[in-house]
Amino acid sequence: MANFHVYAAGTGSDVAHPVIRRIRIADVFDALRLGFEDFWEKPSHYVFLSLIYPIVGVFLITWTSGGNALQLVYPLLTGFALLGPFAALGLYEISRRRELKLDTSWKHALEVRNSPAMPAIAVLGVMLVALFVAWLLTAHALYGWLYGDDVPASFSGFVNDVLTTQRGWTLIVLGNLIGFVFALVTLSTTVIAFPLLLDRDVGAYAAVETSARAIIANPVPMLLWGLVVALTLLAGSLPLLVGLALVLPVLGHSTWHLYRKVVEPAPVPAAPKARRQRSM
Incomplete structure (x- = not known):
């Protein structure tokens, strides 16, 4: 219980809830523009960092294909996006440093590990992993309900069954509806939570609550x-996941700028007044 204060309210003395701004649709596209500018400043660095995502995606496909679990390829690829807000921490840090006119070399993306909010960030990371696992278990249960213990013999056969049978279309419709719920929960709880924690150590609870208020x-x-x-993310995944090397860094940087548009800056603490010397 000693660390609960860190997770719920941050380590600083200011635990006031961040102020939310009203934004317009134009602000969303402006955040994307600013995110692309961040990416364009030194694109080779960010593409290098983001190659890990296509590599992991290909690994997931290979693993499920070899393990007679082709039915989990789609849930794995779509569910992997649930981890995106946490995986983009380094990109938020690069955008933050560029905003402050600091060195934006790619090595600084790893400096998030020194953030005083790291315990709260870890808590939210664990929450996203739990959502990811819950999504996979739900998708597996849905497949078992419709297909029983049968496993796909081949990828082409499974795709053909999904697209040409009633149970296949039921899997598509229900699976995507359930996936939408998981995505909505992730969006509502973490849309700006991680950038907020990098900017201010408000604690995990306040970060989630601020995202919900946004x-x-x-x-x-x-x-x-x-x-x-x-x-x-869908467009980036289509060409063998290679497009994610461009899409992910742009989205990561854009998320930082969206946070800046949605949340008022932290108030500057007033300078302490000099003590008046008591008259003798």
């Missing part, structure tokens, strides 16, 4: 942001 205050722009993320 959604409530700006439902249309924030849902549009979620749609943009989903569509660009």
Whole structure:
């Protein structure tokens, strides 16, 4: 219980809830523009960092194919996006440093490990991993309900069954509806949580609560942001996941700028007044 204060309220003395701004749809696209500018400043560094995502994706496909679990390829690829807010920590840090006109060499992406908010960041990371695992278990249970213990004999055969049978279309519709719920939970709880924690050590609870308030205050722009993320991740995944090397860093940088638009800057603490010397 000694560390609960760190996770819930941060290590600093200021535990006030961050102020949420109202934003417009134009602000979402402006955040994307600024994110692309961050990426364009030194694109080779960010592409290098982001290659890990296509590599992991290919590994997941290979693993499921070899383990007679082809039915989990789609849930793994789509569910992997649930971890994106945590995986993009280094990109938020690069955007933060560029904003402060500091050195933005790629090596600084690893400096997030020195953040005083790291315990709270770790808590939210564990939460996203739990959501990812829950999504996989749910997808597996849905497949078992529709297909029983049968495993796909081949990828082409499984795709053909999914697209030409009633149970296949039931799997598509219900699977995507359930996936939408998981994505909405992730968006509502972490859309700006990780950039906020890098900027201010407010604690995990306040970061999640601020993300939820941002959604409530700006439902249309924030849902549009979620749609943009989903569509660009899909587009990046199509050419053998290689497009993610471009899409992921742009989205990561853009998330930082979206955070800046949604959350008011931290108030500057007033300078302490000089003590008046008591008259003798």
